[in-house]
Structures are given as C-alpha cells and as structure tokens.
Amino acid sequence: MNWIAIGSLSDIPRRGARCVATPQGKIAVFRTADDQVFAIDDHCPHKGGPLSQGIVHGAAVTCPLHNWVISLETGKALGADEGSVRTIPVKVEGEQLFIALEALASKAA
Template identity: 70%
Template sequence: MDEWIEIGRVDTIPRRGARCVNTPNGKIAVFRTQDDQIFAIDNRCPHRGGPLSEGIVHGASVTCPMHNWVFDLSTGQAQGADEGEVRSYAVNVVDGRIFITPDLMMVAAE
C-alpha cells in the first residue's frame, strides 16, 4: 500500500456519515455506508454547490442537503430525473484504514 495515501480509519466515520479530505483540487467527501462500505466523491454538488458530505446516506447513495439530488456513491452519477455527476475516486480499506490514490494530492494541470 506504499503508493496509496492513508487518510484515516473507518471507525472515525459514523455509519451513514461522511468526512472531508482537503486536496489541492478541492474537498473530497469520504462516506461510510450502514454496511461499512467506503466511497469517495467530490464534496460539491454540481447543481448548486451543496456540500454532499452533509447529505443523507441511504444504501450506496447520498442525497444533497440543498436540493435533494441523489448520487450513486460508487459512480458519482445523479439518479432519477436529475442529470449530472460528481467525480468518484478509488479507495482501499486495509485493516480498518482508508487509503486514497496519490493522484488526488497532486495539483491538476490547467
């Protein structure tokens, strides 16, 4: 796991909750589902910029706290009649520790 960056432990995120990770390219929301799956997506809803980390987690989805758009946590795709998406990121969990890829910590080229 040397190429991945540890960002914390699963047990520090409440079930059906989230924590944010600051990266050079913005905040990433890291979610824990009721059954302990871990997902990471952009924290900003494309509709009105709502903080997805403050949304309601249900199953493997999150509902934006501002306008009720629902996003699939594994793909970042809006569900239902809503169109849009947020970027989703690969995560690994090893012995209760959460890791993200190092490319999240690099500044994107303009």
C-alpha cells in the first residue's frame, strides 16, 4: 500500500478530528479518547453534514446537523438510521499518521 503522511497524533485532540483535503474529497481523521485513529469521508450520509465537527464518543461520531451516529470502524450509521460513509485505512507509526492513498483512488473510481 502507498501510505501518505498526514501529520502527527498530537495534531488531533483526544475525542476530536481534523480534515485532510484530497483529490477525492475531504477526509475526517478522528482520535478517540484511548488514542485509536480512524479516517472516514467528512460528510454524513444523511444530509452531508461535516462529521469532523461532530462529537466523538467511543468509536463513533455524532453528526452536528441531525445527530446521526456513525461508526468510525465501519462507516455505517448506527441505530435506526441507514447509510454509510467510506472508511480509509489509517496507520500510526510512533507519532506520525498515514492514510492509504490506494483506498482513496480505488473507492472514488
């Protein structure tokens, strides 16, 4: 896999997110309270709300627009809501964060 560096773990507050602009759109990179890192498309499947501005709880994020809860692990809406967002492989090496470039290109095609 071709990994691209996107910053360091300390760039993202615990239970927070940051956005990474890619040719295939904005990616939201989340850090959980226990320092797990996930990357998903930065738009809610419901009305396109900015998930990166949502509240992180456990391994999920709540959309700031209509309170849809999205799993950071699967990208699927939880509860009675239906829909999903693309998940992007992410890895942490020391403090450095990387996302998989191929995953972006292959899922956009």
